[in-house]
Amino acid sequence: MKKYSVPALLTTFALCTVVAAYFEIIDLYVQTIIMFIGVNIILSSSFNIINGYMGEFACGHAGFMAVGAYVTSILNVMFFTSSKTFGDPIFSPELALWFFPVTMIIGGVAAAITGLLVAIPSFKTRDDYLAIITLAANFIIVSLFINMDSLGGARGFMGMKQIVFAMEDVAFLPWMLIWTFVFTYFVVFLIRRFVSSTYGKGIIAIHQDEIAAEIMSVNTNKMKLVAFMFSSGLAGIAGGLFAHILGYINPNSFNILKSTECLVMVYLGGMGSLSGSIIAAILFTLLIEMLRFIIPAADTLIHLIPLVPDTFHLSQVLKWVIIPLILVILMQFRPEGIMGNRELSDFFPKLKKYYEFK
Amino acid sequence: MLLEIKNLYVKYGNIEALHGISFTVDKGEIVTLIGANGAGKTTTLHAITRVPPPEGSKVSGGDILYNGKSLLNVPAHSIVADYNIALAPEGRHIFGNLTVEENLKLATYSRGAEDESLKKDYERVYALFPKMSERRHQRSETLSGGEQQMLSVSRAIMTSCNFILLDEPSMGLSPLLMYDMFRVLKQLNEEGMTILLIEQNANLALKFAHRGYVLDTGEIVASGTASELLSNPDVKKAYLGG
Amino acid sequence: ADDTIKIGFNIPLTGEIPKVGEESKFAGQMLMNEVNAKGGVDVGGKKYKLEFIYEDNESKAESAVAVSLKLIERDQVLAIVGPNSSKQAIPAGQVANDNKTPMISPWSTNPDTTKDRPWVFRAAFIDPFQGPIAVDFAIKTFKAQKAAVLYALSNDYSKNLAEIFQADFNKKKGAGAVVAFESYGDKDQDFSAQLTKIVAAKPDIIFLPNNYNEVALIVKQAHDLGWKGPFMGADAWGNSELMTLCGDDCKGHYFTTHYAAAGAKGETKEFIDKYQKLYGYQPADVAALTWDAINVVLAGIQNAGKLTGNVRKDREAIRNGISAIKEVKGITGNMKFDEQGDPIKCAVVVKINDAGEFEFAESVCP
Amino acid sequence: MALLKIEGLSQMFGGLTAVSDFKTEFQGNELMGLIGPNGAGKTTVFNIVSGFYKPTQGQIIFKDRAINGLKPHKVTGMGVARTFQNIRLWHDMSLLDNILISQHYNLGYNLFDLFTRNKRYIENEKRMKHIAMQLLEQLDLIQFIDERPKNLPYGIQRKIEIARALSVKPSLLLLDEPAAGLNSSDIQDLIKLIRWIHKEFDIAIWMIEHQMAVVMSLCSWIQVIDFGKTIAQGTPEEIQSNPAVIKAYLGDDKI
Amino acid sequence: MLDSIIQNLFNALQWGSFYSLIALGYTLVYGVLRLINFAHGDIFMVGAYIAYFIAIFLFKGSLSLSGGLTLALVIPLTMILTAMFGVTLERIAYRPLRRKGANRLYVVITALMCGLILENGNLAFLGASRKSFPELIDKVVYNFGMISMTNLKIGVIISSIIVYFILNAIISKTKIGMAMRAISYDKFAIPLMGIPIDTIIVFTFILGSSLAGLAGILFAMSYPILDPFMGAIIGWKAFIAAVVGGIGDIKGAFVGGFLLGIVEILVVAVFPSTFRDLIAFSILLIILVIKPTGLFGVAKSTKI
C-alpha cells in the first residue's frame, strides 16, 4: 500500500492528462504549459543537487540544458528526417518513436560530459569562485553554439517538429506530453534514490562540512564529480525535451536569464528539498502564465473605479516586476524557501502513511 | 551593586533556557558561574551583552541592571562602547582574515585617538601573552587553538572595559598558560577590573573567584563565597569531580 | 460575440526589445480604433468589429510558442500578427502552421519563418533582397572598392544581412573586397576594438546592419577613433529614436528600408502624423509594417468573402484569401505574396539629412 | 611490524616550522598522549597523519604502507580515524546519518546498484545501518538517533564525534582535545569511555589533551613537544617530574 | 600594427575602467557581507539614470547651466542619490533577511530579484524609449599618428585609478575598513568590539553604491545611450572580473576589471571577433583553474 500509492497516483494523473489531451478535453495551450512545468521540474530538481544538497552556488545550468537540447536534436534530425544540414534520414522515420529515449539519454550523457568542465575546477574552488566558473561555462557554451554556423548559429536549429510528426505517424498520440511525463517522473525518481542513499548523502555532508567529509572517508572529489555530472546530465534531458516541445532552439534561449530562472526555482522551493523544487517549478511556471490573465483582468477592474484615467493601463511589463516582487516578499516571510530543506512528509506527517522519502 | 540580574528568563524560540535567575556582581569583584554543560551560563552572558547568537535568543522576562540602569534596550555595540562591558566569547570568534595586530586594533574601535592608555594596554597584552607579539603579523585563522583563545581574551582586554565577562577562557590552553592567564586576570582585578567568569574547571574557578553561583538547567541552585561553595558537599559531588 | 473579428498579437512587450512590441501594439490600437469608429469591417455585407488581443512573448522562443497556442486555443483568434523577431517567429510560425491558423510576421526577415509553411506570411522583405540593394548603392554612390561590416553575432537578423552583404560585395568587387568583417555580442556597449580593426583596414564604407540603439553607439565610437567616412545601414535603423540617440553623428548616412518618414506622402504621411499625434513620437518601420500586416489580414478576410462563425473554416478562408491577394496598398509599399508567403515589394534607400530627417534617396523594386 | 611509524616528520608554513623532525611509533594498541604548549604543533601532527596536510619532509608508515601524500579519505579508509579540536559534526543531519556517511570508505555498491536498488545496494545499506545502530547502542547514544547534533548538549556532541570516528572501524584513533569544554564530571565519564573503547575495540589511541587529569590517568606513554620538537617522552610519572616539561608546559599550579 | 595594439590598449584601459569601478562595488559589498549583490549592475543603471535626470534638469531645463558646471554638480549629486538608493535597497530587502539569519544564498537571490524589479520597473515607468545623455563637455579627439584618444577616455581611466587608491586606503588603513573586513569573517563578534554592525554595513553600501553612481555618470558620458538593461550584462561580467581578481579583495577587483577589459579587447584584436566571448571566458576559466582563489585572493587556509 505504502509502496505503491504514490506511483499509482502519479500514473493515474499522467494517464488522465494524456487521455484528456487525446480527446482534446484540454487544449494545446494547457498541454504546453504542462510540458513546460515538466521541463522546469527537471531543471529545478536537478539544479537542486548542486545548489541545494551540495550547497555550492552554481549559476550556469542553462548551458548544460543547451548541450542536451542540441545533441538530442541533432541526432534526431540527422537520423530520422531529411534536412538541409544533414541530408536524407539515416534510419526510417518510424523508428524515431523507439529511439527517442535513446537520443534523449545520449543528449543527457553529452551534457554530463560537459559537466566535467565545471566539475574538475570545482575540486579546488568553493562557493563563489564556482559561481563564476559555471557562469563562464554558460557564456562559453552559448558562444560556442552561436559560432557553429552549420547548426544555424544565432539563427537557431530546427526540424525537431518532424520528429514529433514521425512519432505521430506511428500512433496518433500526444507524444511530447507522454515523453514529458515519462522523463519528469524518471528524473525525480533517480534524484530521490540518489539523495536518500548513504552514497548520495555524501554530498549533503560536503555541504555541511567539507573538511569533515573528506576526513571521515567521503571521497569529496569523486562526489563532486558525480554530483555535477548527474545534475548537468539531467539538465541535458530537460534541454532535449524543451527542444522537441518547441520544435526549434536558439542559443540565446539558454543564456544567463534561463539560468536565473533555474536559480529562482531552486531557492524558491528550498535548498535541498526535492518536493520544494517540484512545487516551486509548478508555481513559477503557473505564475508566469496566470499573470497573462490577471494583469488584463486587474486592468479592467481598476478602470471600473472612475478615478483611474483612461490613458493609464497596467501593462504586461509589470509581469516582470510583479514576479520578482512576489519572490522578494515571499523570501521575507520564508527566508528558507517554501519548504526549507524539508520534504512534504515532514510537514504533513500523515503523508508518511502513504509514502516514504526513500 | 554594579550588575544586578533580576529574575531573568531567556528563550530560544519556544525553549526556555533560563527560568528566572537572579544574581549580582559588585564593583571590583570576581564572580564565577559554574554549572554543567547546557546549564545556561553562556546564555546568561549573551543576555547581558545583548549579542544575539545566530539562532537568536530572547529575554522573555526579568531585568538586567547595570549601575541601576536597565541594559535590556541598549544595542549590543553600545554595551561595549558606552557601558564598557567586554565579553571574551565562547568559541573565540576571532577575525581570522585579519592579522593578530589588526584584531587587537579593531577592539579599540570605540576608543578615542591613540593615547597613552592605549599604548599601555597594548604593552600589557603583549607582556601578558608574548605569543601575541611574536605572531603580530600572522593571519589569525592560522593560529593554533590555544593561541586563538589568547587572542580572544586579549581582544576583550583591549576594549575600554572595566567589567569583563569571560566564557571559558582556559579552554584549550596549556596548563602553564592557564595559570599565567589567571594570574594576569587577578592582576587586572587588583587594578580595579570587575570580572564575571565562566569556567568548566570549577575547582580552579572557585580558587580564583571571590564568590560563585551554581547554575543548573537554567536555575541558580547554590551560591555563596568561593570557600563556602568549595566545601558545600552537594557542589563538591556534582561539579568538583569528587 | 458573433460579429467581431478576433486577431491575436504575439509581440515582445517585455524582454530585450520592448520598444518593438510597444510600437506594434500602438499601431494595432490605432488601426482598431479607427476601423471600429467607422462601425467595423464590412465582410460580405455584415459589419464586424475588430477585437485585438495583445500577448507578450517576452522576446523568448518558448513564450512565443505558449502565446501562439493561447491565442489559437483559448482566444480562438482568426489570425495572428507577430512575432517580430525571427527567434520567436520561427517556432511560432510552426505552431500556427500546425494548427492551421494564418500568421503574419511584420518584421521577421529570416527565410525559415515562412519556408514550407503555407499558413505563414510576412510583411517585411527578406534579407537576400535588401542586402544587394545596399551593396549596389554603396558601389554607385561612394564608389566603394572596399567595405567593412560590423554586425551583432547573436542577432540572427544582423548576422544574416551581414553575410549577404559580404557575399554580394565580394561577388561584385572581387574576393576580399570586404576588408573587415567584425562582430560583437549580446548587449555590448563598447565596440572600440572592432572599430580599431575596421578603421585600420581602411574601407571605403562601413556597413552596419544593426539595431538603431547600437548604431548610435557604434557611429559615435567610430568617430572617436578617427573614422570620417560614410556608413550604410538597413531597415533596423529606421527608428525615430535613432536621431535622439545619435544626434549629429548620424547625419549624412544612408540606410535601406521599407519607407522614408521624411517627405512621405499620402497614406504613409497620414499614418506617421496620426501616430505621432497619439503617442508622441515618430513610428518606426515596425509600426508601419504591423499596420500593413493587419491590413493584409483584413484584405484576406475581404477576399474570403464572408465569415461563417466557424473558426476553423474561417481561418482557412482567410489563409486562402491572403495568398490570393493580387496586391495590397500598404504604407510601406504595395505588396503581393509569392508562394512562400513572402511579400514582393519595393525597398527604399533613405538618407539622414542635416535636419535629422529620413529623406527619400531612391527606390528599388524587385 | 609496527602499526604506525613516523620518522623525520617536518612541516613548514611559510617561514614557520610547525613540526620538526618528529618521530614516534605505535607497536600495537597502545594508548599514547601527545602534549605540549599551545602552538607546539600537536594538531599539525594529527593533520599530517590524517592526510590533511602534505608534510614538507618525513615518512609515515601505517600498516607497512607509506601514507604521506595520500588523500584524507584514503587514509581514513585504511583505518586512521580522528576527532577534531573544534567539533566538526554535520550539524544539520540526523545522528544516524552522521554515523552512516562516515562509512563511505566501505559502501560496497556503486551508482548502478544505487539507481536500480538491487540486492547489493539493499544489503549494503542494511549492513551499514546495522553497524551504526550497534555502535550507537554500545555508546549509549541510541536515544538521540533522530536528533540533529546541533541541538544536543556539548558533551554529547563530543561523544558523537568519537562514535563517528569509531564507525570507520579504525585501528588507530586520533583524539584532538576530547575533554576541551567538558566539566569535571563529564571528564570522569570521558575517561571511562576512552578506557572502555580502548579495551573493547582493541585499537591504538593517540590523544592530544591539555587536561592533565585525563592524560595522566589514561596514557601509558606520553610525548611532549614544543616548537615542533620533541622535548621529552616517557611514562606519566616521568613526564610529570621532568623539569623541562614543567618549565615549558606544566608550570607550578599556583594562582 | 603597433599602432593598433597601442590604440587597443587604450581602448582596453577605458573599457576596463568601467569593469573595475563596478567590480569594486561588488567586491566591497561581498567583502563585508559575503553577499553577491546581483543588483549592483542595476544600481549602476539607476546611477546612470539619476545622472541623466539631473543633467537634463540642470543643463536643458530652465536653469540651463553650462556643461562644466552641470557636470560638477551632477557628480556629487548622483553619487549621493545613488548611495541613498543603495542603502534603501539594503534596508528594505536585505537587512530583514539578514536579521532572520537566512542562508546567505537567499539574500543573493533576493538581490537578483531586486535587479529584475529595477530593470523592469524602469521599463514600466519610464517606457521603452532609450534615453540619450546630453554632451556636457565638448569632446576633444587627440590624434597621435594613427592613435586617437579623447579627453573623456583619459578622464575615465584616471578617475578609476584615483578611486581605487582612495578605496584601498580606506579599507586597509582605517578602523572602519578593518571592521568591514572583519564582518565578513565573524559577524557575531563585531558588536563585542563596540562596533555598530549596521552602521558599517550602511557605510559599505554607501561606498559601493556611490561608486556605481560614479561609474554610471562616466558610462553615460562615454556611451550616451541609456536603457533599463544596460547594467545587466556589464554587471555580470564585472562580477566575473571581481572574482577572477580574487573576490573580497579591492586590488583583485581593480586588476580583475582591467584584466577582463584587456582580454576582451585584445581577443577581438587578435582573433576573429566572433570568438570573443568564447576565448575571453576560456582564458578566465583557465586562470581560475590555475589559481582557484583568483589572482589576489588569499587561499582561506583552513585550520582544523
Ligand SMILES: Nc1ncnc2c1ncn2[C@@H]1O[C@H](COP(=O)(O)OP(=O)(O)OP(=O)(O)O)[C@@H](O)[C@H]1O
Ligand atoms: N541556539 C540555540 N537554540 C536552541 N537552544 C539553545 C541554543 N543555544 C543554547 N540552547 C540551549 O540553552 C541551554 C543553555 O545553553 P548554554 O549554551 O547557555 O549552556 P552553557 O551552560 O553555556 O553550556 P556549556 O558549558 O556547554 O557552554 C541548553 O539547554 C541549550 O541546549
Ligand SMILES: Nc1ncnc2c1ncn2[C@@H]1O[C@H](COP(=O)(O)OP(=O)(O)OP(=O)(O)O)[C@@H](O)[C@H]1O
Ligand atoms: N595552515 C597553517 N598556516 C600557517 N600556520 C599554521 C597553519 N596551521 C598551523 N600553523 C601554525 O603552526 C603552529 C602549530 O599549530 P598547531 O595547531 O599544530 O598547534 P597545537 O599544538 O595543536 O596547539 P593547541 O594546543 O593550541 O591547539 C601554530 O603556531 C600555528 O600558528
Ligand SMILES: [Mg+2]
Ligand atoms: Mg557555554
Ligand SMILES: [Mg+2]
Ligand atoms: Mg591543537
